[in-house]
Amino acid sequence: MWIQSRRNFLQLGMKAASALGAAGAMGKFGAMNALAYGPDYKALVCIFLYGGNDGHNTVVPITMTGQSYANYASARGAVALPQASLLPFGTSKNETFGLHPKLAEIHNLYQLKKAAVLANTGMLVTPIANRQVYLNGQVPVPANLFSHSDQQDQWQTATPNNLAATGWGGRMSDLMQGMNAGSSFPSTVFTASNGIFCTGQQTFPTTVPPGGAIALGGLSNNPARLQGVQQLLTFDNGLKLVQASNKLVSGGVANANLLNGALTTAPNIQTQFPANNQLAAQLKMVARIISVRAQLGLSRQIFFCSLGGFDTHSGQVAQQDVLLQQLSQAVGAFYTSTVELGIDSSVTTFTSSEFGRTLMPNSSGGTDHAWGSHHFAIGGAVKGGDMVGAFPQLALGGQQDATGRGSLIPSISVDQYGATLANWFGVSQPNLPTLFPNIGNFAAAANLGFLG
Numbered sequence: 001m002w003i004q005s006r007r008n009f010l011q012l013g014m015k016a017a018s019a020l021g022a023a024g025a026m027g028k029f030g031a032m033n034a035l036a037y038g039p040d041y042k043a044l045v046c047i048f049l050y051g052g053n054d055g056h057n058t059v060v061p062i063t064m065t066g067q068s069y070a071n072y073a074s075a076r077g078a079v080a081l082p083q084a085s086l087l088p089f090g091t092s093k094n095e096t097f098g099l100h101p102k103l104a105e106i107h108n109l110y111q112l113k114k115a116a117v118l119a120n121t122g123m124l125v126t127p128i129a130n131r132q133v134y135l136n137g138q139v140p141v142p143a144n145l146f147s148h149s150d151q152q153d154q155w156q157t158a159t160p161n162n163l164a165a166t167g168w169g170g171r172m173s174d175l176m177q178g179m180n181a182g183s184s185f186p187s188t189v190f191t192a193s194n195g196i197f198c199t200g201q202q203t204f205p206t207t208v209p210p211g212g213a214i215a216l217g218g219l220s221n222n223p224a225r226l227q228g229v230q231q232l233l234t235f236d237n238g239l240k241l242v243q244a245s246n247k248l249v250s251g252g253v254a255n256a257n258l259l260n261g262a263l264t265t266a267p268n269i270q271t272q273f274p275a276n277n278q279l280a281a282q283l284k285m286v287a288r289i290i291s292v293r294a295q296l297g298l299s300r301q302i303f304f305c306s307l308g309g310f311d312t313h314s315g316q317v318a319q320q321d322v323l324l325q326q327l328s329q330a331v332g333a334f335y336t337s338t339v340e341l342g343i344d345s346s347v348t349t350f351t352s353s354e355f356g357r358t359l360m361p362n363s364s365g366g367t368d369h370a371w372g373s374h375h376f377a378i379g380g381a382v383k384g385g386d387m388v389g390a391f392p393q394l395a396l397g398g399q400q401d402a403t404g405r406g407s408l409i410p411s412i413s414v415d416q417y418g419a420t421l422a423n424w425f426g427v428s429q430p431n432l433p434t435l436f437p438n439i440g441n442f443a444a445a446a447n448l449g450f451l452g
Helices: 006-036 069-079 104-111 131-135 148-157 168-175 223-234 240-263 278-291 316-340 414-425 429-435 439-445
Strands: 042-049 059-064 087-090 096-099 115-122 188-190 300-307 347-352 373-378
Touching (some): 042 148, 042 168, 042 278, 042 316, 059 069, 087 104, 096 104, 104 115, 104 316, 148 168, 168 300, 168 429, 240 278, 278 300, 278 316, 300 316, 316 347, 316 373, 414 429, 414 439
Parallel strands (some): 042 347, 188 300
Antiparallel strands (some): 087 096, 115 373
16 A cells, blocks of 8 residues: 555545445445356456557558558658568458567567557547548547546546546446455555546555555554554544545555465466566566455456656657567566466456657657557457557548647547457446446447457
8 A cells, every 4th residue: 555645645535435435325236246247257457658658659550551661651750660670460451560679579469369459549529530520620529638637537537528536447346346245355456656547436446566565564563553553543533534544544454464465375476577677567466466366355356557658759769669668578478477377368458548649750759649549458368460440541631630740530439448348347238338428429339349
């Protein structure tokens, strides 16, 4: 449990109080779900790339109908990757693309049909046919496009035009409470930054940093002080905010003690995770927590991991080399660990990021905030070895360019992406609007079909 500041502590306390108030009203709903699903295990692992990853240099066209590597290179200028450096892959449409040269592990998983590319995905309210529809304001669009904080919240809450108090991962956890009946450990876990993704109305996440859950271990050698702190946490001073915060801290300590106890019986994971890689450290902890799922009594788990640094306004080529190598090596090791644990078909990992980058570079060897980008879904249940959705036209001022600088209008919405993951996780079709309020606008393709 991390308490980053007094302000954050109080904010978390208020959220906890709100969640406790909602629990009674939703109890019957959780009981209904207990009857609806079987005892199988599934986990979702979200990897959020903070800053806005440049999808144009993540997935590059080589030969496809209507465009080629030459189109890409002409638009990208100084930030274009040499064609010879790309890791080529094919699709079911007999088109050829290349992955960024530092994505060797993800490329291997794609070739093994354990990874799929989600083309041109981003936050939408409703489908947008082309540039003219967008420029003429004919359909609603997400609020404050190109803003880091707004788009991060929108991706994590699936709420494009309003502030939301819960994330779609947290709301999914609410719906699936029946699958975890009897467990006292949270089904949603942050391993780094505390975004809103895992916060539900009834369920509340815990934070487990890569080094392990932190309890009141610093007081273990001083029983008197430990007892004093515990008494303070249970003392009723009549202030609701303080009581809620005390309850949160007590819950965090209990979670840490429960997890630490379970991990003493955890199998020794043989998979080697890369050193000096913060994402790999997070994913190794995820693998360890998953390995004790039976001891924790959990049949459904959701994890939120993150990697920052993708706001590449200058020196992008060198920065992205480092970041995408970290991503690929971490994901490769994590997938191998799920195979080792015998649960590779039960764990689906997926990437997300607030937005993509402009196709046109800026004068500093970087790119600027844009919209749609490309993402990866990885796991044994993924129908891999293919591209999901249509690859966009890479033409400045073209029909999919919102700004004239190569800011792609997404063709796959976050709602569709998330709904496909949620269906696989066990959320029924009638409950999807609880997670994605605008999913009805994409009813023709609410499930993208990349999970078996």
